Amino acid sequence: MTQSTETPATQNLYHRDPSHQQQQHHHHHHHHQVQVQAPPAQVHEYTLPQVVNNKTSTANRMTIREYKKIGEGAFGTVVEAVLRYDNSEPNSNISSTTSSSGVGVGVGVGVGVGAGAGAGALAKDEWLGPFAIKRVPAQTEYKSRELEILRVVQHPNIVSLRFFFDKKSSIDNKVYQNLVMECLPSNLQSEIKFYRQSKYTIPYPHMKAYTFQLARAMLYLHGFGISHRDIKPSNVLVDPATIRLKICDFGSAKKLEPNQPSVSYICSRYYRAPELIVGCSLYTTKIDIWGLGCVVAEMFLGKPIFQGQAPESQLKEIAKLLGPPPNTFFFKSNPQYRGNMYTTKLFSCSVEERFSNIFSNSPPDAIDLLMKILVYDPESRASPRRVMAHPFFDELKSKEFKVYPRGSSTAIELKLFNFSEFEYELLGPYKEVLKVQQ
Ligand SMILES: Nc1ncnc2c1ncn2[C@@H]1O[C@H](COP(=O)(O)OP(=O)(O)O)[C@@H](O)[C@H]1O
């Protein structure tokens, strides 16, 4: 932290890297000039020899220019940035395939030498982006499969990974993994909050389009056996101008194998499926569907539907809507469970009436959909394709269906049914209901 060109704001926001320092040493004789030309606070620019292009799997020398912090989660920092290929160094493409920081190792995908792949067609000074760069510590006791999974998934409703690189921080000497993804302007948490502040909810047509895209992303992920394991509004990116939705944050995601136990302490409290709350270790991708139900409910209510004050009372919040869990539920989920089973009914009406009371302002088809998702038994809980085929989405299929993005008087068309062959295969018998010409 001795370089005078680094502003205090930058010091607080970003981890410095060795390459950045080298660059500054390099220009030391222009020190005053550099200071004058120094980018404004928060802008952080550096060049790395081994930035991997996800599509081509080649490592290239690139300059990264970070200019805005856009997110801070439990594990990572997310910044907005632009990147450009840097061919200034003649040897830049003859570097070793093995990145010194181990990028690509254990991913199961070879990382080749960047023979200018992708760079050739671009002018040297052409900035690419904007992107969102997520930075997380590379090696921790907690195993993240985020890079591994983001490298294999390719879907219109899943955030796409463009580049990745490892970088050592000069502050703590730790290696950080950097994931360069496409950037979306908002997420569902911000959208729900925005409308709540003006005493509205997200418009119904938007909710339908968002929910459909969320279910479509799950159809695809679950088709690979991958469970996201942290579905919640802040992990669902949206673009309010186009009503597009993409799931992000695969930091907890995992491919679940039948009969292989997984930790039950995943998902954020309000969005945890009941089987996770009671400590089930042989759960399925249906835990994500529960999360989807909670997200949809939150869009209608403007606040989380099950706000447990403590981990133990999360099940109580669920029982207040669904009634006491059946005994078979505990036995099937975790026979060792010794916590409160909430066997006494916490309301006097029927479950249907309970739903209607809580979602008093919501349309009946939305309530019907939620009643098929928010159920204790994961096996009875709706699958992604069953969600997608629900009449709640019929409106989207109409040729006349158009949406007006927030603050816009120009309607836009959404292409929500452009399924791939793989998706049609996964839809199976539901294929016919979802074949829509748009
Ligand atoms: N690709 C992206 N585009 C725009 N914003 C993003 C993107 N990825 C993440 N963010 C923002 O950063 C926040 C944290 O990122 P996330 O991947 O969820 O990290 P964490 O594991 O720390 O929760 C998100 O809630 C979102 O607001």
Ligand SMILES: [Mg+2]
């Ligand atoms: Mg997150």
